[in-house]
Amino acid sequence: MIETLKAMEFTPFLLSFKLAFITTAILFVISLPLSWYLSQTRSKMKPLIEAVTALPIVLPPSVLGFYILWALSQNSALGVFLEENFGIQLVFNFTGLVVASCFYSLPFMVQPLQSGFESLNKNMLEASYISGKSKLTTILKVALPNIKPALLTAIIVTFAHTVGEFGVVLMVGGSIPGETKVASVAIYEMVEIMDYSSAHIYSIIMLLISFAVLLTVYIFNHKYRMKIGIR
Amino acid sequence: MIKIDIVKVLQGAKGEMKLSVNVDIEEGEFLALSGVSGSGKTTLLRILSGLESAKGTVTVGNEVWLDDKRSLAPQKRKIGYVFQDYALFPNMTVIENLLFVNKDQALADRLLELTALNDMKERLPHTLSGGQQQRVSMCRAMMNRPKLLLMDEPLSALDPQMRTKLQDEILKLHKEFGTTTIMVSHDPSEIYRLASRVLVLEEGKVINDGNPKEVLLKTQGSQKFSFEGELLDITKVDVIYIAIVSIGQQLVEVVVSSDEAKNLKIGQSVRVSTKAFAPMIV
Numbered sequence: 060m061i062e063t064l065k066a067m068e069f070t071p072f073l074l075s076f077k078l079a080f081i082t083t084a085i086l087f088v089i090s091l092p093l094s095w096y097l098s099q100t101r102s103k104m105k106p107l108i109e110a111v112t113a114l115p116i117v118l119p120p121s122v123l124g125f126y127i128l129w130a131l132s133q134n135s136a137l138g139v140f141l142e143e144n145f146g147i148q149l150v151f152n153f154t155g156l157v158v159a160s161c162f163y164s165l166p167f168m169v170q171p172l173q174s175g176f177e178s179l180n181k182n183m184l185e186a187s188y189i190s191g192k193s194k195l196t197t198i199l200k201v202a203l204p205n206i207k208p209a210l211l212t213a214i215i216v217t218f219a220h221t222v223g224e225f226g227v228v229l230m231v232g233g234s235i236p237g238e239t240k241v242a243s244v245a246i247y248e249m250v251e252i253m254d255y256s257s258a259h260i261y262s263i264i265m266l267l268i269s270f271a272v273l274l275t276v277y278i279f280n281h282k283y284r285m286k287i288g289i290r
Numbered sequence: 291m292i293k294i295d296i297v298k299v300l301q302g303a304k305g306e307m308k309l310s311v312n313v314d315i316e317e318g319e320f321l322a323l324s325g326v327s328g329s330g331k332t333t334l335l336r337i338l339s340g341l342e343s344a345k346g347t348v349t350v351g352n353e354v355w356l357d358d359k360r361s362l363a364p365q366k367r368k369i370g371y372v373f374q375d376y377a378l379f380p381n382m383t384v385i386e387n388l389l390f391v392n393k394d395q396a397l398a399d400r401l402l403e404l405t406a407l408n409d410m411k412e413r414l415p416h417t418l419s420g421g422q423q424q425r426v427s428m429c430r431a432m433m434n435r436p437k438l439l440l441m442d443e444p445l446s447a448l449d450p451q452m453r454t455k456l457q458d459e460i461l462k463l464h465k466e467f468g469t470t471t472i473m474v475s476h477d478p479s480e481i482y483r484l485a486s487r488v489l490v491l492e493e494g495k496v497i498n499d500g501n502p503k504e505v506l507l508k509t510q511g512s513q514k515f516s517f518e519g520e521l522l523d524i525t526k527v528d529v530i531y532i533a534i535v536s537i538g539q540q541l542v543e544v545v546v547s548s549d550e551a552k553n554l555k556i557g558q559s560v561r562v563s564t565k566a567f568a569p570m571i572v
Contacts, residue, residue, distance in 0.1 A: 180375070180377055182373040182375060182377035183377040183378070183379060183380075185339075185341055185364070185371070185373075185377070186371065186373065186377045186378075186379075186430070187379070187390075188341070188363075188364045188365055189339055189341075189364050189365075189367075189369060189370075189371045190390065190391040190392075190430075190433070190434065191365045191366070191368070191391070191392075191434060192365065192390075193365065200390070201379055201381070204381040205379070205380055205381050
């Protein structure tokens, strides 16, 4: 057992967490204005944008992976454009994985933030505008501090969801050790070559980390609600 | 001088309603806005604060807040707005709520002193009582020294004693800062105590405009007093009928004839008045 552990390669885990960290950071920056817009707008376009944002939840990862693969490859105008002008190739490398993960995990960041913003007292936001504060100041100083549970849920669930993704990463990134072979893909390969003891170790680590993350979120939200007096 | 001449079509409970208001307000005036719910009072306040759009013009002194071409953003109007639900920032302490508007520590201290909130400075809003929260909300509204203070039924969620206490504080702030104040209120005694002028709105139109005494005192001719109330019950006692009417927070018995009793329906709004009468105030 100890020897198996010593011989284990943990790069896939590091890769998974690096991918999740970068994806979460990028998505936070993108989703903040998007979810704010969705929470405040009365535009007829809102359902359309909401539907597009939610697509990754219902689409099979293979469908999403296929489109991303196609769009970023040399078969599409976008892929050719990126290659010719910037010399960037986005398939079967880490950057491509980040792009794919951003699409895949978008709803997990946008939806909690949006419902958090929607739950805020409109009069409170208006009180901030009337006090002379800009939208940006209002979002940073009034809106965000009052949706801490939603904020934490969005960040943690996006992170955890990116660590847990499989189909999209496999299609867009393949399984290049040290580059695109993340933990979930590594487990799949171990099972394929019938290396069950390694698969067990990887799987139990994934299970424990995921559980710890979710437990932290729920404990925090519970404590926060008690603190501000909502039950 | 604040000149308001605005029109806006609203979707009300009874279908479309046109809010059309044309009034001039003197500087330093305390104006009460009255009328049944859905008559457009809150919308008028929101238009004045720039939170809602409308056609027409609003000018305050030499500044144009609204005309055909532009509408000054709420951020630039320098008004104070007191919401019915207080709308304090729950993540900030009392003093932080005030300083968020304007970093004027001296002014914040003075306001908290005036409203006896000094000891509550470091408390978070949800630990305060309703009356205390409303005082914080009034102080916050005064923090950018508004030319125009708008209050939307500020005291309606409070009990009668607290209401009277806060009325004094509203008056104190209004006088101290020399602001022009517009307050939505349903309570005649509140309007009488605070306002120098009342506008009554109905279906989006101003149907009455005058000083509170003219508008609110509903006695006619030689009547000495006249109260409006809800008829709760009529009982027959021997040969007479006794009507039980709820006026304000109190129940009153009034003797009515059998003819009168026939014409009255339980639940309807009635007016109780008398002529020759020498009341005692104890």
